[in-house]
Amino acid sequence: MKMTVIGCGYLGATHAACMAELGHDVLGMDSDIDKVAILNSGRAPFFERDLDDLLAKHTATGRLRFTASYGEAAEFADLHFIGVGTPPQPGTDAYDLTHLFDAVTKLAPGLTxxxxxxxxxxxxxxTAPRVAELLRDMAPAGDLIEVAWNPEFLRESFAVDDTLRPDRLVLGFNSDHSWAEALLRQAFAKIIESGTPTLVTDWATAELAKGAANSFLATKISFINAMAEVCEKSGANVAELANILGHDHRIGRHxxxxxxxxxxxxxxxxxGGFITRADxxxxxxxxxxxxxAAIVNARRRQRVIDLARDELGPDLRGKRITVWGAAFKPGTDDIRDSPALAVAQALHDLGATVTVTDPKALDNARKLHPELDYVEDPIAAVDDADLLLNLTEWHxxxxxxxxxxxxxxxxxxxIDARGTLNADQWREAGWMTRALGRP
Structure with a gap:
């Protein structure tokens, strides 16, 4: 098949490369000319495991290429995936749909x-009815344009695997959708044939799926972190408690x-977007x-700051603190809303000299937080430190x-805020160790 992917950030670039891996001819489209040039060279402008290999492989064969032209994209295929960013609006948690409607508005005139x-x-x-109305009004093909909703459920650092081997495929349509469903089933044929559950539903349910899934996951994470607070007060061990709870198949360990x-x-x-829309x-x-869940999550960051002040005293001026971690999770260079950097910045604002190290995210961190110090070698980063914080769980x-x-x-x-260090080993080596939710 021929298809396009409009918007080539984390989601779009990964989807484009994976669709090429499935055997399709794919044209990725992004308005950022520099990003297009980098992608056409066979690499991504960000780190995502296994993605560069797919980009290099399929741009070399010509099966995958990228453009900055909406007109070229509109002419290329009759199936167009849109994966543009929808960040929070400034000053609120509501989704900013500017990029989405801009993409639809610019693509529509070429849909003949x-x-x-x-x-x-x-x-x-x-949102889906608004997209459909725009296309009806602006596309020459008018009512012949069908809108489908195909939410993604990607985990950064596992995005390629999650695209090629998803745990479910969700397709949302309006009432009359036989052609659209057939086209999408053809696009995902290899994934469907592998046994992936394919769930066909209406627009609204498909729109809710991603936000509801992430809200549930956030609640599950915050629940065990709330239990960590209780464990700290009672002397219990939250890691062992989580293991006990995880054996209940209704709860699970993930x-x-x-x-x-x-x-x-x-x-x-x-x-935040789910809560805002519910309001x-x-x-x-x-x-x-x-x-x-959001309140508990924010409280975990403050807890690390409180522990640091317990160890170094309330006045952090002149104290040297090393932070292991800048990315929000291992396996990525993404620092958006990174808990590690949020803690590092807060400690800096309290007067500490903060040195940060990370295997992948230092360049991005430097741009956003130039006031912090950075060292590439995690061992050298602890030189002359008064306190070490383990804040991203890199192996x-x-x-x-x-x-x-x-x-x-x-x-x-x-202070091991991720619970990934062997506490006994560190204590035997002469370290005072503290961990969230553990004695």
Whole structure:
């Protein structure tokens, strides 16, 4: 098949490369000319595991290429995926749909024959009819343009695998959708044939799917972190508690990792957007649990700051603190709403000298937080430190022998906010260790 992918950030570039991997001819379209040039060179302008390999492979064969022309995209195919960003609006948690409607408005004039527009971007429920109305009014093909909703459920650092081997495929349509469904089933034929559950529903349900999924995951993470607070007060061990709870098949172990909480460009945005839309629909009382999940998540960051002041004293001026981690999670260079950087910045604002290290995200962190210090080597980063904070669970950090570090610091103290360090090993090496939710 021929298809386009409009918007080539994390979602779009990954989707384009994976559709090429499935055997399709794909044209990615993005208005950022520099991004297009980088993608056409066979690499991504961000780090995502396995993505560069797919980009290099399929741009080399010509099966995948990128353009900045909406006109070229409109002429290329009759199936167009839209995966543009929908960030929060400034000063509010509501989704900003500017990029989505801009993409639809610019693509529409070139749609002179029947086509399917399959939107993957996260949106507030009720957006699909607005997209369909725009296309009806602006596309020469008018009513021959069908709108489908195909939400993504990607995890950064696992995005390629989640695209090629998803745990479910959701297709949302309006009442008459036989041609659109057939086209999308053809596009995803290999995925469907592999046994992936394919769930066909209406627009509104498909629109809610991504936000509801992320809101549930955020609530699950916040629940175990709330339990961590109780464990700290009672002397219990939250890691062992999470393991006990996880053996209940109704609860499960996935998403039950206590620690510093969630961040990134999806969970916080979708949680806030879901709550905001519920308020607009006069269903705000129904999502009270989600508001508390957001509060618990924010409280985890403050807890690390409080622990740092417990160890170093309330006045942090002149104290040297090393932070292991800048990315919001391991396996990515994404620093959007990074809990690690939020804590690092807060400690800097309290007067500490903060040195940050990360395997992938230092360049992005420098741009956003130039006031912090940066060192590439995590071992050298602890030199003369009064306190070490483990804030992103990179395996590179947990594999370091603590015996190599103790004599390099001013004081061998570590706060493990992710629970990935072997506490016994670190204590035997002479370190004072503290961890969230553990004795």
């Amino acid at each position: 024959t029947p086509a399917v527009i399959a939107v993957k971007s996260s949106v507030p429920v009720g 998403g039950m990792r206590p620690g510093l909480g969630f961040g990134g460009g999806c969970l916080p945005k979708d949680l 607009e629909l006069n269903a705000g009382e129904a999502v009270g649990i989600l508001r508390e 590179q950090f947990s594999n370091i022998d603590p015996k190599r570090l103790a004599t390099r610091t001013n004081s061998p103290k570590v």
